[in-house]
Amino acid sequence: MTSSEIPILRLGKILLAGLLKELDDKTAVLFADELSRQVSTVGAEAVVLDITKLEIVDSFAARILVEIATMARLLGARVVVAGMRYPVAITLVELGLDLPGVETALSVEHAVNMLSQPGGSRDG
Amino acid sequence: MTSSEIPILRLGKILLAGLLKELDDKTAVLFADELSRQVSTVGAEAVVLDITKLEIVDSFAARILVEIATMARLLGARVVVAGMRYPVAITLVELGLDLPGVETALSVEHAVNMLSQPGGSRDG
Amino acid sequence: MTDREVMAPGQVSSLQIRAEEDLLAARHAVRAAALEAGFGLVAQTKLITAASELVRNCYVHGGGGELVIERLVPPPRAGLRLTISDDGPGIVDPDAALVDGYSTGHGLGHGLGGAKRLVDEFHLDTGPGRGTTVVITRWVGR
Amino acid sequence: MTDREVMAPGQVSSLQIRAEEDLLAARHAVRAAALEAGFGLVAQTKLITAASELVRNCYVHGGGGELVIERLVPPPRAGLRLTISDDGPGIVDPDAALVDGYSTGHGLGHGLGGAKRLVDEFHLDTGPGRGTTVVITRWVGR
Numbered sequence A, B: 001m002t003s004s005e006i007p008i009l010r011l012g013k014i015l016l017a018g019l020l021k022e023l024d025d026k027t028a029v030l031f032a033d034e035l036s037r038q039v040s041t042v043g044a045e046a047v048v049l050d051i052t053k054l055e056i057v058d059s060f061a062a063r064i065l066v067e068i069a070t071m072a073r074l075l076g077a078r079v080v081v082a083g084m085r086y087p088v089a090i091t092l093v094e095l096g097l098d099l100p101g102v103e104t105a106l107s108v109e110h111a112v113n114m115l116s117q118p119g120g121s122r123d124g
Numbered sequence C, D: 001m002t003d004r005e006v007m008a009p010g011q012v013s014s015l016q017i018r019a020e021e022d023l024l025a026a027r028h029a030v031r032a033a034a035l036e037a038g039f040g041l042v043a044q045t046k047l048i049t050a051a052s053e054l055v056r057n058c059y060v061h062g063g064g065g066e067l068v069i070e071r072l073v074p075p076p077r078a079g080l081r082l083t084i085s086d087d088g089p090g091i092v093d094p095d096a097a098l099v100d101g102y103s104t105g106h107g108l109g110h111g112l113g114g115a116k117r118l119v120d121e122f123h124l125d126t127g128p129g130r131g132t133t134v135v136i137t138r139w140v141g142r
């Protein structure tokens, strides 16, 4: 568990974080700080953000996801956003947002498989 | 050692440069000149910029890093920025900067491994 | 949660937007009303997301204000109408503000235009010094 | 380095920004004060970076000026306040200058808006012919 209340688990060189139902400003900032600290200290090569629980992704939350992905990329790690609900995907497209630079996977399992393949592409 | 005081080492077809704690205007310009000269004469295929020591990357330093990457790319070499400290990554994202077109790696070791894999992609 | 029992058809409820926590409360209130009104999962998500964008604008750009939730009953159709209003600085150029990517802050600038696309009816009433009022409506079963 | 001993709580120190080397000296002074005030690693980095942006602006756009470092003690909270001022040409449209990507020079245009996001309080006082003064504050432990 982290100070942001968002659990971050370690799976070898992969960090796995499960976002909660809601993503507010304060939680997001604490989580981003904690995650980048862990990427750096653990030497994580990839981060999987499990957003299965997230019911709403508005432009604010979308910005946060992109910022977290950018931060991890600057440190040299890949970020995969996994498990987006289909109403969320439909809504994001209608908002005109497409999470630039963020890789995606159907589920955490898919994300981990994708990351274990040596030839996995680096860009979403 | 180079005239810019930033050491540039050669590892086969890779040039490895270790930036210091601070990156000022004059050093940056001298370093960029020296680096592009060496990329060209050595026929380097890649450049690894080790920024492990760099404690602050403001928008000036970010511009320099992007300019060096662009310069090397124009000469046909890849550039990987390695070892960014996590407070620096957090701060850069808050500044709204993301080093476009610059590849990144967790450490120099990761960068060199990444560059030795034939299938390594070119963009982050 | 007793949220699901709060609104009968035709009823109106309102909520003050004064603090960061009110954004979450607003979302919960809209979700409860949308469930009650019988919206499907996608329609619900769209409406809550639109509300989230507008309530955040009301808080961030308008300095706070109010959300009114109105349950519309037939005739002509069942639906939900949300009114988000503030007495903030208003928007000087509303047409520009509706364009994707336009933001005077650190936002993505997709909130206003995006919210408009997510609902069936959208009315924006604003001007310099007049505050901002947005009324959005979504009908059930479309 | 004896930098770490220079500032007692409540103390004020100042530094002239006249040459390129002063940018480095300014950063060192802010770092020493931030360490002394008890900021964590991330907060320190944010504050020094914000100072670096503003001191560079003071030098590049303002033709040089002054940095004042003020150690704030409780009440209400411990913190650091930096005042960066110059008698340069000033900024004609401060709102535009705060927008990311706006630059009248060769910069990235993220300095002013970025610095604002990196601190807890930000005050910009400027106008054509009036010079530019920026006051930023960051509190310890947030």
Ligand SMILES: Nc1ncnc2c1ncn2[C@@H]1O[C@H](COP(=O)(O)OP(=O)(O)O)[C@@H](O)[C@H]1O
Binding pocket: A059, C053, C057, C058, C061, C062, C086, C088, C089, C090, C091, C097, C098, C102, C103, C104, C105, C106, C107, C108, C109, C110, C111, C112, C113, C131, C132
């Ligand atoms: N309630 C409001 N009061 C004042 N200005 C507003 C309000 N809502 C929106 N605006 C203005 O319209 C712009 C665009 O809004 P929006 O599309 O939601 O983008 P964002 O909120 O991401 O900046 C805002 O940047 C702001 O200048």
Ligand SMILES: Nc1ncnc2c1ncn2[C@@H]1O[C@H](COP(=O)(O)OP(=O)(O)O)[C@@H](O)[C@H]1O
Binding pocket: B059, D053, D057, D058, D061, D062, D086, D088, D089, D090, D091, D097, D098, D102, D103, D104, D105, D106, D107, D108, D109, D110, D111, D112, D113, D132
């Ligand atoms: N101290 C200053 N004096 C005069 N103009 C300034 C000053 N600081 C900033 N500006 C103006 O504001 C613009 C935006 O500043 P900033 O966001 O820091 O971007 P940059 O410095 O990269 O151009 C500058 O290009 C300049 O026109």
